[in-house]
Amino acid sequence: MTGSLSIENLSKHYGATAALQRVSHAFAPGRVTAILGPSGSGKSTALGIIAGLLAPDVGRVFLDGADLTRVPPEKRGFGVVFQNYALFPHLTVVENVEFGLRVRGVGKAERRRRAGEMLDLARIPHLAERRVHQVSGGEQQRVAVARALAIRPRVLLMDEPLSALDARLRDDLRAELARLLRELALTTVYVTHDQAEAMSLGHALIVMNRGRIEQAGTAEEIYRAPASPFVAGFIGAANVFPDAEKLSDGAVRLPFATFPANGTSPPGPCWAMLRPEAFEVAREDEPADFAARVESAFFLGAHMRVQLRAGDRPLTAEFPAGAVLPSSGSLRLRVRPGALYIRANPEP
Amino acid sequence: MRDRPLLLSVALGSVSALLLVVVLAPVLVVIAGSFLNTAFLGISSERWVAGGESELVTFKWFGYVLNLYRPQLTFGVQLALWNVALCLLIGVPGGCALVRRAFPGCGILEDLLLLPLSIPGITVSIGLLQAYSMIRGKWGLLLAGQLLYTLPFMVRSVTSTLRAHDHAALERAAHSLGAGFWRTWWLVTLPNLRHALVVGSLLVFAVSFGEFNVSFLLNTPLYQGFPTALYATYTTNSFQVSSAATTLFLLVIVPVLLVIQALGGRESTKIEQGA
Numbered sequence: 001m002t003g004s005l006s007i008e009n010l011s012k013h014y015g016a017t018a019a020l021q022r023v024s025h026a027f028a029p030g031r032v033t034a035i036l037g038p039s040g041s042g043k044s045t046a047l048g049i050i051a052g053l054l055a056p057d058v059g060r061v062f063l064d065g066a067d068l069t070r071v072p073p074e075k076r077g078f079g080v081v082f083q084n085y086a087l088f089p090h091l092t093v094v095e096n097v098e099f100g101l102r103v104r105g106v107g108k109a110e111r112r113r114r115a116g117e118m119l120d121l122a123r124i125p126h127l128a129e130r131r132v133h134q135v136s137g138g139e140q141q142r143v144a145v146a147r148a149l150a151i152r153p154r155v156l157l158m159d160e161p162l163s164a165l166d167a168r169l170r171d172d173l174r175a176e177l178a179r180l181l182r183e184l185a186l187t188t189v190y191v192t193h194d195q196a197e198a199m200s201l202g203h204a205l206i207v208m209n210r211g212r213i214e215q216a217g218t219a220e221e222i223y224r225a226p227a228s229p230f231v232a233g234f235i236g237a238a239n240v241f242p243d244a245e246k247l248s249d250g251a252v253r254l255p256f257a258t259f260p261a262n263g264t265s266p267p268g269p270c271w272a273m274l275r276p277e278a279f280e281v282a283r284e285d286e287p288a289d290f291a292a293r294v295e296s297a298f299f300l301g302a303h304m305r306v307q308l309r310a311g312d313r314p315l316t317a318e319f320p321a322g323a324v325l326p327s328s329g330s331l332r333l334r335v336r337p338g339a340l341y342i343r344a345n346p347e348p
Numbered sequence: 349m350r351d352r353p354l355l356l357s358v359a360l361g362s363v364s365a366l367l368l369v370v371v372l373a374p375v376l377v378v379i380a381g382s383f384l385n386t387a388f389l390g391i392s393s394e395r396w397v398a399g400g401e402s403e404l405v406t407f408k409w410f411g412y413v414l415n416l417y418r419p420q421l422t423f424g425v426q427l428a429l430w431n432v433a434l435c436l437l438i439g440v441p442g443g444c445a446l447v448r449r450a451f452p453g454c455g456i457l458e459d460l461l462l463l464p465l466s467i468p469g470i471t472v473s474i475g476l477l478q479a480y481s482m483i484r485g486k487w488g489l490l491l492a493g494q495l496l497y498t499l500p501f502m503v504r505s506v507t508s509t510l511r512a513h514d515h516a517a518l519e520r521a522a523h524s525l526g527a528g529f530w531r532t533w534w535l536v537t538l539p540n541l542r543h544a545l546v547v548g549s550l551l552v553f554a555v556s557f558g559e560f561n562v563s564f565l566l567n568t569p570l571y572q573g574f575p576t577a578l579y580a581t582y583t584t585n586s587f588q589v590s591s592a593a594t595t596l597f598l599l600v601i602v603p604v605l606l607v608i609q610a611l612g613g614r615e616s617t618k619i620e621q622g623a
Contacts, residue, residue: 051524052523052524053520053523053524072523072528073520073523073524074522074523074524074525074526074527074528074531075526076524077526078524079524080520080521080524082517082520082521084514084517086514086517086518086520086521087521088518088521088522088536088540089513089518089540090536090539090540090542099522099525099527099535100525100526102535103522103525103526103527103531103535104526147525148524148525151525151526
């Protein structure tokens with residue numbers, strides 16, 4: 001299958017700051033890989049290097065076995081959707097979309113036809129003759145996607161394509177973009193800091209932090225088995241305990257209680273995670289794992305989010321909306337079987 | 349617009365009108381003077397432009413001035429056009445390079461470029477005379493001196509447009525779509541600079557044509573700009589002749605300024621619209 005994009009050992013420094021440190025990954029051909037990370041995690045730098053707009057200090061970029069590292073962006077044939085779209089203000093919508101074809105010497109009639117197809121695909125054929133500044137933000141986003149796709153790119157790169165839009169519009173466009181990308185079956189790298197966007201658009205996820213890949217996998221894999229405390233906190237909500245310890249009898253000691261083991265890590269210091277949905281209220285006749293003080297509770301529709309304090313540790317818990325909870329005071333809590341996740345401390 | 353009390357409107361209108369009169373009066377007097385036949389009024393014995401003695405309004409001063417200062421007028425326009433050409437040639441690539449920080453010291457250079465505008469023209473001119481005494485008396489030196497004043501206007505015009513539009517992003521987009529350096533320059537950078545180049549050229553033309561300091565000190569009898577001629581006419585000729593010369597000067601410069609004003613206004617509304 002064509003569209004096998006991979007990066008090998010990419011590093012990039014800005015002065016003394018390391019934006020990217022020895023990053024390698026083979027992207028799934030024909031699928032969408034979302035690179036997720038906070039700002040400054042190196043995700044946009046990685047995308048810039050793949051696009052050819054930034055040069056790595058070391059490392060290489062391959063497509064279908066060919067080394068593209070020294071190939072300038074205009075010769076890569078990658079479609080790029082930029083964060084602020086970077087539409088050409090002196091051209092109309094359709095002229096923007098056909099720009100790549102014009103540069104490739106495609107004749108006027110043919111490029112009008114293909115640009116028209118792209119505008120249909122992006123559902124904005126009625127805007128063809130408008131100037132760029134005469135269309136709305138969401139429409140500009142569609143123009144940017146149509147323009148990137150018009151060159152029939154070998155790889156599609158998207159840098160926070162929805163972040164400039166307001167929340168409602170973002171949700172609508174996200175669903176539409178997900179449909180479009182599924183239909184295109186194009187190797188796509190989608191950079192975002194929004195986990196909902198990453199999880200709904202990406203077939204595969206890469207979580208980046210401080211210039212490194214913390215974990216790569218499917219959304220579910222990463223949610224169930226985060227590789228580091230950072231990933232645990234970044235993908236979904238989590239109560240993370242960096243100072244847990246696995247005892248020699250297999251039990252796990254957290255600061256406020258000790259629990260039966262889960263996982264097979266060797267005894268010693270480790271980190272542990274409890275998702276908010278890991279807790280249940282113990283019945284009167286049941287033994288409880290620990291007691292916690294209720295600090296606040298919010299009704300969130302399908303469930304209640306409760307801020308707890310166990311010993312000196314704040315905890316976030318979620319209970320089904322029907323659960324009967326005291327609005328203050330103390331709760332006797334159990335941790336669902338198998339819900340405590342532990343992992344050996346990451347290498348320093 | 350909201351309704352204003354009548355009294356306030358009248359007061360505001362009067363103040364505005366008064367200010368307008370104060371500002372415009374000298375100009376209007378000069379313009380009127382250039383058409384006035386003082387000999388007809390009997391307050392001047394000036395007779396060395398023949399004809400029209402029996403009319404109050406006359407155009408004869410223009411004929412006289414045009415004849416007298418044609419070389420200066422022609423040379424002034426030529427010099428201004430040379431300025432425009434060289435500013436386009438140097439200022440446009442230069443402005444792009446400055447915005448991209450293409451080489452070390454770009455920031456300092458950009459600041460230095462504005463320096464001549466804040467140094468007295470006489471200092472610049474004497475400096476130029478001393479540094480380049482071998483080409484003293486050549487109009488090239490006059491052009492070089494003027495360029496110090498005109499180039500900043502073109503460069504400023506270019507850099508502010510490039511910065512306002514995040515041009516680097518547009519160029520990256522063009523590269524990603526397959527356009528190399530020159531295609532990007534031709535298809536993206538230049539079209540987006542078109543407006544800046546028109547305004548910049550007009551500004552350069554106006555500054556060069558109206559520049560007096562450097563032109564006065566670096567001129568030679570053969571190569572004099574029009575303001576130098578104006579100076580000469582004020583010191584040696586009658587009120588009517590100098591008025592006519594001034595009116596000629598305004599005739600060249602005012603349309604240019606009006607176009608700059610109109611274009612400048614259009615550009616700022618475009619930027620406000622987020623173009």
